[in-house]
Amino acid sequence: MITIVDYGMGNLxxxxxxxxxxxxxxxxxxxxxxxxxxxxLLLPGVGAFDAAMLRINDSGLCPxxxxxxxxxxxxxxxxxxxxxxxxxxxxxxxxxxxxWISAVTKRFPATPGLKVPHxxxxxxxxxxxxxxxxxxxxxxxxxxxHSYYVQVDNEEDSILKTTHGIAFDAAIQHxxxxxxxxxxxxxxxxxxxxxxxxxxx
Amino acid sequence: MLRTRIIPALLLxxxxxxxxxxFGKFTYxxxxxxxxxxxxxxxxxxxLFLDISATREGRSPNLKVLADIAxxxxxxxxxxxxxxxxxxxxxxxxxxxxxxxxxxxxxxEPRIISELASHYGSQAVIASIxxxxxxxxxxxxxxCGGKHNVRRNPVEWARELESLGAGEILLTSIDREGTWxxxxxxxxKSVADAVSIPVIAHGGAGRVEHIGEVVQQGGxxxxxxxxxxxxxxxxxxxxxxxxxxxxxxxxxxxxx
Amino acid sequence: MLLDKTLQDIRIKxxxxxxxxxxxxxxxxxxxxxxxxxxxxDNLAKQYGTGEKTGEAILNRIVQEIKRAGRGKQYDCVIGxxxxxxxxxxxxxxxxxxxxxxxxxxxxxxxxAIATQNIRKVLSALDVDLYTYVIDNRESDDIxxxxxxxxxxxIEAATDLALAEVTYLAAWKYGVKYVLEGxxxxxxxxxxxxxxxxxxxxxxxxxxxxxxxxxxxxxLMTFSRFMWWSTVAKIRKIRPYWYIxxxxxxxxxxxxxxxxxxxxxxxxxxNRMTSFLHGIYLPEKFSRDFRNNTxxxxxxxxxxxxxxxxxxxxxxxxxxxxxxxxxxxxLELSDVEYERIMNEPPKSWQxxxxxxxxxxxxxxxxxxxxxxxxxPMSFYLxxxxxxxx
Numbered sequence: 001m002i003t004i005v006d007y008g009m010g011n012l013x014x015x016x017x018x019x020x021x022x023x024x025x026x027x028x029x030x031x032x033x034x035x036x037x038x039x040x041l042l043l044p045g046v047g048a049f050d051a052a053m054l055r056i057n058d059s060g061l062c063p064x065x066x067x068x069x070x071x072x073x074x075x076x077x078x079x080x081x082x083x084x085x086x087x088x089x090x091x092x093x094x095x096x097x098x099x100w101i102s103a104v105t106k107r108f109p110a111t112p113g114l115k116v117p118h119x120x121x122x123x124x125x126x127x128x129x130x131x132x133x134x135x136x137x138x139x140x141x142x143x144x145x146h147s148y149y150v151q152v153d154n155e156e157d158s159i160l161k162t163t164h165g166i167a168f169d170a171a172i173q174h175x176x177x178x179x180x181x182x183x184x185x186x187x188x189x190x191x192x193x194x195x196x197x198x199x200x201x
Numbered sequence: 202m203l204r205t206r207i208i209p210a211l212l213l214x215x216x217x218x219x220x221x222x223x224f225g226k227f228t229y230x231x232x233x234x235x236x237x238x239x240x241x242x243x244x245x246x247x248x249l250f251l252d253i254s255a256t257r258e259g260r261s262p263n264l265k266v267l268a269d270i271a272x273x274x275x276x277x278x279x280x281x282x283x284x285x286x287x288x289x290x291x292x293x294x295x296x297x298x299x300x301x302x303x304x305x306x307x308x309x310e311p312r313i314i315s316e317l318a319s320h321y322g323s324q325a326v327i328a329s330i331x332x333x334x335x336x337x338x339x340x341x342x343x344x345c346g347g348k349h350n351v352r353r354n355p356v357e358w359a360r361e362l363e364s365l366g367a368g369e370i371l372l373t374s375i376d377r378e379g380t381w382x383x384x385x386x387x388x389x390k391s392v393a394d395a396v397s398i399p400v401i402a403h404g405g406a407g408r409v410e411h412i413g414e415v416v417q418q419g420g421x422x423x424x425x426x427x428x429x430x431x432x433x434x435x436x437x438x439x440x441x442x443x444x445x446x447x448x449x450x451x452x453x454x455x456x457x
Numbered sequence: 458m459l460l461d462k463t464l465q466d467i468r469i470k471x472x473x474x475x476x477x478x479x480x481x482x483x484x485x486x487x488x489x490x491x492x493x494x495x496x497x498x499d500n501l502a503k504q505y506g507t508g509e510k511t512g513e514a515i516l517n518r519i520v521q522e523i524k525r526a527g528r529g530k531q532y533d534c535v536i537g538x539x540x541x542x543x544x545x546x547x548x549x550x551x552x553x554x555x556x557x558x559x560x561x562x563x564x565x566x567x568x569x570a571i572a573t574q575n576i577r578k579v580l581s582a583l584d585v586d587l588y589t590y591v592i593d594n595r596e597s598d599d600i601x602x603x604x605x606x607x608x609x610x611x612i613e614a615a616t617d618l619a620l621a622e623v624t625y626l627a628a629w630k631y632g633v634k635y636v637l638e639g640x641x642x643x644x645x646x647x648x649x650x651x652x653x654x655x656x657x658x659x660x661x662x663x664x665x666x667x668x669x670x671x672x673x674x675x676x677l678m679t680f681s682r683f684m685w686w687s688t689v690a691k692i693r694k695i696r697p698y699w700y701i702x703x704x705x706x707x708x709x710x711x712x713x714x715x716x717x718x719x720x721x722x723x724x725x726x727x728n729r730m731t732s733f734l735h736g737i738y739l740p741e742k743f744s745r746d747f748r749n750n751t752x753x754x755x756x757x758x759x760x761x762x763x764x765x766x767x768x769x770x771x772x773x774x775x776x777x778x779x780x781x782x783x784x785x786x787x788l789e790l791s792d793v794e795y796e797r798i799m800n801e802p803p804k805s806w807q808x809x810x811x812x813x814x815x816x817x818x819x820x821x822x823x824x825x826x827x828x829x830x831x832x833p834m835s836f837y838l839x840x841x842x843x844x845x846x
Contacts, residue, residue: 011294011297011299013271013272013295013296013297014271014274014275014297017271017272017275017297018275021275046321046322047321047322048322115397115398115399115422117322117323117324117368119324119368119369119399120204120205120206120246120247120422120423121204121206121246122204123204141204143246143247143276143277145277145299145324146324147322147323147324183277185275186275186276186277186299187275187276188241188244188275188276189244191275192275215595216594216595217593217594217595218594228591229591229592229593229594229674230591231564231566231568231591231594232566232567232594232597232598232787233594234783234786234787235566235567235568235594235729238569238570239568239569239570239573241570242570243570243574269786433577433580433586433587433589434586434587437586437587437588437589438560438561438562438586438587438588438589438590439562439564439589439591440562440573440576440577440587440589441568441573442573442574442577
C-alpha cells in the first residue's frame, strides 16, 4: 500500500490512476493516523517551492514525516517538486526544504538557446544501480516539466542523470529516500516500471 | 537531449472528435476515450485536446468528457477551449490535465495569462494563436475559431503573451490546417525567433519531412499533428495512427 | 449453459460430425446423427466447387470480369476491412490476383488499437487506399444502448448492417461494381437460421422505441436502398473463400510474418463491442455461445478433434479485465441499471417490426439475385425462408 501525502498541491488523480492500472493499492491522505501507519510514502508536488513548504508546515505533518522517514526509515519517493522539497533549500524560494537529502535546488542558468522550463521527454542515463530503476531499458525516457533542478552534494546519491544545457540529477536516492524529477505518472510504460519497482521495495 | 515533442492535436466538437479543413468543414473521427486508448497503446508523448465549439457557443469546458479522457491517459495532457477564468482552468487541472491553452479569451482579457501563470506556473499555460493571411498576404491573428480578425500581428502578440507569463505558444496556421501541404515555416520562424519560450507548430503537416522542416528551419520546439494522425492519407479514410519512430528520428535529427 | 467437458458423458444430442448440439436453433439430425448444418456446408461446397479445380476456375473467371469492368477506374473492387484475419488476407490475395482494391472500414468508434494498427500495417505494405465511414460516437452509443435496453441479442446488428451499406457507398462513390467479402462457410460454418438477425427495419424499430438521439450519421440500409444497390446499381458481392481452399491458421501465420500483423487471440479484441457481445452479453444473458460456429468448422475440416472442440466450447471465454467497466462508462449505465437489464427476460427480433415477411414473399426474386451474385447466397438461405421456431 502506497500512502500519498496530500498537502494540497500536486495532481494526485493521475498518480492514483497509474497505481490502479498496475494493480498497486494506493491512498491519498493528510490524516496523521494513516500516515503514521504507512508502509511507503509518496510525496507529490506541482507548483512553487515556498507555497509547498508553507502548506506542509501548516498541515502539521512535518514532525510525523521526519520521524517516519528519518527514524523509521519508511521508503519515500518525492516526485517533481516533491523531489525538490527533499533538499535543504531552493533558489526558487526563501523557505528551507525538508532537508532529508544532502542537496540543493537551483535554477537553470540563463543560456542563449536554452528554453526554460525544461519541458518534454528526455532520455535518462543511470549513474549507478538502484532498486528504483531496475528493469528500465537503455533508452528510458521520462516526461519532465520544471524550471529548477536538484544538485546532490554527494555523487553517490545520484541514480539517474539527464541533460538540459547542463547535466543534472533526474533521480536520486539516499537509503530509503528516493526522488524523481520527472513525472512517472505521465511517462507511460517507463513510469509504470518505476512505480512498480517502488511498490516492490 | 530533449526530444522534439510530436503532439496529436485532437479536436472536440460536442463530445465527438472531428477534423476540420481550414477551420471549416469537419469530418467525424470518433470517440475521444477510445481514441485516447489507442494513443496510449501507441505510446505517444503528449496529447492536446481542443474544443472547437466551446468558445463559439459561449460555454465552458465539458468536464465530463475531459474526466473520461483523463482517466484513460498516462501521458501529459493539454486542453483548450472555452477557458475564461481561473476557476474554469482549475476544474480542468483538477481532472488531471497538465496544461491549458487560452486563445480567444487572452485577447479579451490578457491578464488571465498572468493569473494562470502565477498560480500554476508558466509551464501549465499555453497561449494559442490562430493566424490567417489577409488579402494582402499579411499575417493576422484571429479568434473565435477564426471568425474575428483582431488586427494584431502574430509576432507582436506572441511577445506580449510571453511577457504576460505564457509557458509556450501554440501557433496554428488557419490557411494550412487540414491541407497536408506542410507547415507555414516562415510564420513559425518569425515567431520562434521573437520569443524564448517554446513554439508548437500546428497546421499543415502531411509528411514526416514537414516535421523535420519546421523544426530545423522554422525553429519549432514541438509539433502538433492533426490530419496526419487521424487519416490514413490525404483525402482518404479515418484511421488513428502515429508516425513511425525511425522515420521521425531521421526527419528530425538528420543534419540540414 | 456450460456442460461437462467430456463428450461421452453428455445427455444431450450432439452432431456426430461437428459439435452443434440440440440447443442450436433450427437444427435437425439425420439417421447417422449428422446435423443439417453439416449438410448445408457440404452442399455449398459442392455448389461452389470449394477448393477444387472447378471452384478455382469460377473464381478466376470472376476476377477477369472484375478487371474488365474496372478498366479506366481508380479501383476495380472494394473490400471491407476490420483488421481481422479474413479481410486482411483477402486484401493480400486481391493484390496477388492483380486487382486494384479500395479498402473500406466502418468505424463504430469502439475499435481497439490492434485493429487500427493491423489495418494500417497491411494497407501500407500493400499500398492500398482506405475509405472509412465514422459514425458520430454519441449516435453509435445511443443505438447500442437501444439494443441493450430492448433486451435483444443483436447488439451488433447496427454495425453489421452499416458495414454492408458503407461498402456499397464506397463502391458507388468510385464507380466500382464488385465487393469482395472475406466470409468463408468452411472456416466459420453456417450460422443457424434466426441467429444474429439484422435488417434496416429491425434497427429502426428498436431505435424508435429505445433511442434518444435522432439517427443523423448512421448509414441505415432501408429496404429500398438494399433493392437499389442490388437491382439498379447492380453491385455484385463475391466471396472468394467460397471457391478456393482457405485456412485461417495459415493466413494468420502469413500475416504475422509478412506484415507484423497481430492476432487478437480469438477473443474479438479488435472491437470492444464485439468483445462484449461474445464474451459477456451472449453467454450471460442468452446462454448463447457462438464459439461453436468456428469450433464446428475446425472439426469438420479435420483441424480439431470433436472431443477437444467440445471441451473448449465448455470452458468460459476470456475477457479483457476492464471491458465491462468501459462498456458501462460509454453507455452511461450505472451498475444497478446494468444488472437490472441483464436480468430482464431476453427478447427476440421477432418481437419487433422487421422486413422478414417481405424477404420471404420475394423469395424468387432473391433467388435470382443470389444466382447473379447481387445478394449473398447465405442471405437467401437465411432470410427468405420462414423460421421454424
